[in-house]
Amino acid sequence: DGGITQSPKYLFRKEGQNVTLSCEQNLNHDAMYWYRQDPGQGLRLIYYSQIVNDFQKGDIAEGYSVSREKKESFPLTVTSAQKNPTAFYLCASSIGQGVPYEQYFGPGTRLTVT
Amino acid sequence: GENVEQHPSTLSVQEGDSAVIKCTYSDSASNYFPWYKQELGKRPQLIIDIRSNVGEKKDQRIAVTLNKTAKHFSLHITETQPEDSAVYFCAAIFYSGGYQKVTFGTGTKLQVIP
Numbered sequence: 524d525g526g527i528t529q530s531p532k533y534l535f536r537k538e539g540q541n542v543t544l545s546c547e548q549n550l551n552h553d554a555m556y557w558y559r560q561d562p563g564q565g566l567r568l569i570y571y572s573q574i575v576n577d578f579q580k581g582d583i584a585e586g587y588s589v590s591r592e593k594k595e596s597f598p599l600t601v602t603s604a605q606k607n608p609t610a611f612y613l614c615a616s617s618i619g620q621g622v623p624y625e626q627y628f629g630p631g632t633r634l635t636v637t
Numbered sequence: 638g639e640n641v642e643q644h645p646s647t648l649s650v651q652e653g654d655s656a657v658i659k660c661t662y663s664d665s666a667s668n669y670f671p672w673y674k675q676e677l678g679k680r681p682q683l684i685i686d687i688r689s690n691v692g693e694k695k696d697q698r699i700a701v702t703l704n705k706t707a708k709h710f711s712l713h714i715t716e717t718q719p720e721d722s723a724v725y726f727c728a729a730i731f732y733s734g735g736y737q738k739v740t741f742g743t744g745t746k747l748q749v750i751p
Binding site for chain 2: 554556563564565566568571573579613617619621622623624625626627628629630631
């Protein structure tokens with residue numbers, strides 16, 4: 524299960540607090556992604572990044588922010604502006620060199636906000 | 638943008654029977670089609686993929702077929718086993734403007750009954 528890691532596995536926060544989810548990869552992949560998964564639902568794209576210092580909004584970016592200061596790291600901050608932040612968050616990476624390749628997923632972080 | 642529809646949303650089969658999951662996509666630019674298996678609480682993992690220059694690909698009990706004209710692709714699992722029970726996601730991917738565009742289907746929950 525090495526290659527892409529997320530921490531922590533479980534995270535509990537009070538409403539109104541910002542929280543940052545960690546994602547690290549040692550696969551030397553250029554592209555990284557954040558997805559949100561709700562119970563019984565598919566994968567919805569929050570943000571993605573092709574290279575360092577560049578990132579793009581996905582389908583549900585409102586209430587989230589990201590940074591890509593290093594190739595290996597793509598942290599996601601869930602802000603207090605996100606109305607329903609409780610979900611399973613998955614980070615993924617891909618080679619990203621002009622030809623589509625599979626995405627490798629991290630183990631996920633389950634965030635609960637009360 | 639790309640839209641991927643996946644059917645059925647749930648599927649129950651007897652152990653030993655075959656299972657078929659179908660996906661349709663809308664953007665003819667999509668040229669890479671991976672299938673992921675996600676067990677409960679775990680990360681999605683690639684089980685098979687196909688590129689647009691190929692019509693069919695097999696890997697032991699798993700096969701994927703692609704019909705580019707009709708814009709649909711299917712996952713076939715033969716001789717199903719209880720450990721095949723999971724949620725399966727299809728995806729359609731292409732490269733545009735320097736970014737890998739990924740769209741997932743909504744998932745199929747497969748239950749294999751012993």
